[in-house]
Amino acid sequence: MKNNPLPRLDTNQEMRDELLPFCRLKPGDIWVDPKERHRIACIDATDYEAVQQLMRGDLAHLAIQDPPYNLVAFEERHIHEFIEWCERWVRHSSLVLAPDSSFYVWLGADQNNAFQPLPDFMIMMRKFNEFASRSFITMRNQRGYGTQHNWMAVRQELLYYIKGNPCFQVQYTEIPKILRGYYKEINGRTTENMERGKSENIRAGNVWVDVQQVFYRMEENVSGCYAQKPLKSIERIVLASSGRDDIVVDFFAHSGATLLACERLSRRCYTADIDPVYCEITIRRLERYRQFGRTGWQNGHPFEDEFDGALNHAASTRYAESTALTSQTTLF
Numbered sequence: 001m002k003n004n005p006l007p008r009l010d011t012n013q014e015m016r017d018e019l020l021p022f023c024r025l026k027p028g029d030i031w032v033d034p035k036e037r038h039r040i041a042c043i044d045a046t047d048y049e050a051v052q053q054l055m056r057g058d059l060a061h062l063a064i065q066d067p068p069y070n071l072v073a074f075e076e077r078h079i080h081e082f083i084e085w086c087e088r089w090v091r092h093s094s095l096v097l098a099p100d101s102s103f104y105v106w107l108g109a110d111q112n113n114a115f116q117p118l119p120d121f122m123i124m125m126r127k128f129n130e131f132a133s134r135s136f137i138t139m140r141n142q143r144g145y146g147t148q149h150n151w152m153a154v155r156q157e158l159l160y161y162i163k164g165n166p167c168f169q170v171q172y173t174e175i176p177k178i179l180r181g182y183y184k185e186i187n188g189r190t191t192e193n194m195e196r197g198k199s200e201n202i203r204a205g206n207v208w209v210d211v212q213q214v215f216y217r218m219e220e221n222v223s224g225c226y227a228q229k230p231l232k233s234i235e236r237i238v239l240a241s242s243g244r245d246d247i248v249v250d251f252f253a254h255s256g257a258t259l260l261a262c263e264r265l266s267r268r269c270y271t272a273d274i275d276p277v278y279c280e281i282t283i284r285r286l287e288r289y290r291q292f293g294r295t296g297w298q299n300g301h302p303f304e305d306e307f308d309g310a311l312n313h314a315a316s317t318r319y320a321e322s323t324a325l326t327s328q329t330t331l332f
């Protein structure tokens, strides 16, 4: 396995200066997939004109949004400012969603700071009468921010809202059913849940404990990204809440996880990121998947061609040494 990771690219200006010349999109640009399936825009999600240019009048059936969470790893904004900012892109999501559609938002809840931004975000969502709440999902991360003085924070929250009456396809986990005991009388005979269920496996409820957090040994790992969601979690959402060829939007592309899930499941993805570096990574991830069937770079990185696989840049070397091959940042 290669040991050639990139540091976090949003904060490492030295590295960004080296990579930006290789980024195809500059602010305002939109990349249209030569196969005409997907679009990637280098835009600000709170700029509605730019969002309209991305959509060109098309409506989406599903939105999967994963904004920066106002946690320590981001430049912290005052909570009210952050919620006002969220309200803007939520409104834009609503405007591009079809009358029957689903809206998912990944969020954090900082246990050391009044569980923000989750509660204020939920309250803000009440302004949107078109969205009805449907589920409050928690995904368990393998790693978290640990402490000996509190419960280790391993939660990742996912809110699910609907507009109108969208499709919903039940999804199963890989966890086998093991518990007996939910008895019910059917045609005069007492049956229990193991024989009544349609599947050998349990259904994905609103607590997901079967999704591996992305780390450097996984093929899907995209080094340089600091908040990559596991493909399995995105694919679960896409399968549950969209159909073949439906349009899925994601205004915060980052590693391009939503776009890749859509490619693998024959959906169309219109995605965006304000940062040209993450737009480029998203394009390259799609291209790599199409060319080699690979979902990521494991412990290599998306700019290996330009840097000849041996990115000897001082900053990257320092990073590789300091992390001693641990995972990506896992606050999210």
Ligand SMILES: C[S@@+](CC[C@H](N)C(=O)[O-])C[C@H]1O[C@@H](n2cnc3c(N)ncnc32)[C@H](O)[C@@H]1O
Pocket: 043, 044, 045, 046, 066, 067, 068, 069, 225, 227, 228, 229, 230, 251, 252, 253, 254, 255, 256, 257, 258, 272, 273, 274, 275, 278
């Ligand atoms: C939490 S990450 C998304 C992670 C993504 N779901 C994944 O699995 O890779 C948030 C992303 O939003 C981008 N971003 C921040 N502010 C933005 C804005 N106003 N408009 C569009 N993208 C923005 C950041 O550059 C970052 O890549």
